[in-house]
Amino acid sequence: MATVMKKVDAVIVGFGWAGAIMAKELTEAGLQVVALERGPMQDTYPEGSYPQVIDELTYSVRKKLFVDVSKETVTIRHSMNDVALPNRQLGAFLPGKGVGGAGLHWSGVHFRVDPMELRMRSHYEERYGRKFIPEDMTIQDFGVSYEELEPHFDFAEKVFGTSGQAWTVNGQVVGEGKGGNPYAPDRSSPFPLPSQKNVVSARLFEKAAASLGYKPYNLPSANTSGPYTNPYGAQMGPCNFCGFCSGYVCYMYSKASPNVNILPALRQVPNFELRPNAHVLRVNLDDSKRKATGVTYIDAQGREVEQPADLVILAAFQFNNVRLMLLSGIGKPYDPIKNEGVVGRNFAYQNMGTVKAFFDKDTYTNNFIGAGGNGIAIDDFNADNFDHGPHGFVGGSPMWVNQAGTRPIAGGATPPGTPAWGSAWKKATADYYTHQVSMDAHGAHQSYRGNYLDLDPTYRDAYGQPLLRMTFDWQENDIRMNQFMVDKLSKIAQAMNPKTIAVLGKKVKDHFNTASYQTTHLNGGAIMGTDPKTSALNRYLQSWDVHNVFVPGASAFPQGLGYNPTGLVAALTYWSARAIREQYLKNPGPLVQA
């Protein structure tokens, strides 16, 4: 028999960025809020203490901060005809484990969104015609516009302490010749901090890209270029480019995280409680199945606990939100054969290409220097900033040098043909560790009828519940786009006049490789939209079916963005929170009539 806790106004499942933002917003509205985090308490102290945190083996290699897949993982298959197998070791993606979620170990690239990507299907149909979009591609509009989200992007940047250079502020050009991005949408205010310095690798990219006529700009970075205090009173110190960013807790208080930027404010309020080591099993529904009554979780000792609440926020990692909805019976599961149902549909990822350039010893790129959000990019091939007509694929790709710090075990790259061991490997490693530039095409990824999420029929987690099953593979559009982008990126690399380059792109018929890191930018499965037949959530991230369940996170994206997702996750969460505060609490019920 489960222990029943005292009822609260709102229970939040997961304490990453989305959970922390919701907790702050809902406590400001006066609600009694409990946040349940499946993992342990984590913070700058002790997990990020210097010098213990400067330990590559413990952190990024042995995966100290990443999800414990021994307890809970996903299964993966490439098509509906295959049998899915568990993701037994972390590889392609690295969700977080405890308080702060992936927001504690992320890099900090902090974009907004290209406005056209919020109305992806409408835009492509308008410019290229309906037939340009492949038949099995299920891209959709988000149902919310950039203009509606702009105040929330703006506020999120102020909370994160983001460094960057605006192109326009209220229509006035302010960023020309200063590292602004001419393709960026208009802003209501400048970035809270100026751009960070740039590493030598980024400057080489900038020069080469400019020589080809592209328009390089400074990456917006949630790593601080100077000291900063955010609107919640949380203080940050200047980033010192320590090179232990992605996969690490920032010892300098320079990388924005829920732990540094929001939790200190929540600790001050009596109507908030953070309960770590609380693994939520399901959302409980009443007999009508139209209303949630709270959640049930397993505590650190293994006891089942029920937490009743009027409002349930699912703010877990992308695929855990989808899994919780499926396990709880919230929304109709997606059926790819009939193309019906909503929970699990439009599962999308990121379409990465990478090029490495190797230099002589007179070019010191010192790759151990780095900051996760920092770098120089171009948007000339992102979004729809170029004519896709002749190329026959959907989607764009920012390209950049984003030198987050290359550590020796993961290692710098070696030129193609270098053996994996022996003196030749050793020499190549010594020759190139501090003389190479790595650059990426960080491609958008589209959604397809055949890429979806459901519950696995065989494999279970440590608590006896079915694992989530991913059915996912690269499609022809993805390969075609990747090859186009990698070709453009290779030309930028060649313009740096390196000794040689290595190209890591996709080949025709390549399958999704779960063992090789791509990004942790997984999207969709519980998407927002304007039609309950094709979306699980309305435009306020509210479940169409169970009105007191809201589901912020990249699970709401109908397809993957060219940019990194965290900025849009944060803005959408603030957007959803405002709808809860200003509309839902006054009159609980559906905010959009189906």
Place this chain on the structure above:
Amino acid sequence: MPEHAPDNPRRDFLRKTLTLIPVVTVASTGLGVGASQLLAAPQHEPKVPATPPAGNYQPTFFTAEEWAFVQAAVSRIIPADELGPGALEAGAAEFIDRQMNTPYATGAQWYMQGPFKADAAPELGYQLQLSPQQIYRLGIAAVDGWCKANSGQVFAAQDSATRDHVLSKIEAGELAFDTVPAKVFFSLLVQNTREGFFCDPIHGGNKGMVGWTQIGFPGARADFMDWVERNEPYPFPAVSIRGERA
């Protein structure tokens, strides 16, 4: 004189002072390493580090035969050569033995519930039931067995050229073992050897920071504000978590 000129005396002063590890955090190592000991005299990379003195580490996981194999293998995967000491001298064998006593080595960090499908496509990642401990135990026995059958001697008793030849055959998948896929054993061995060559010395490998020194990685300095924009060699030697200086 331009501010960035290498012989600008003010710049030189800043270079020496600003690359200090933050003093407040050094104290937290608890080992009483004073900041002055970490204040480095500029050097130039790459360097050929001296071979660290051999320790008398006694393995706790590997048997004597296995220990001989691991030492013989790491000495070829990253050999001592004109660039400096190799994995054996850096303590990679000790590192691997120590790792065998961590949760990593029992597979406790992996999802290990069945059913297992060992012949799955490589794109679906690791699908074996074997933990690193088992991969070593079975892999070493298989390679030693193959060597004995072919030449009457175990792997560790072969000369360097023969050991390289055997490792190449394992890497290429030319040897097939009943108990463990040769390539799985080989890639684990290479990965763990690299870890033992490049980890912080706190884990038992990279003794004297010889791995870091040979490639120009400055270890736990982790403070490069003054070096971000410079296209020039970083001149300060590596430091470790414990405050040792290369």
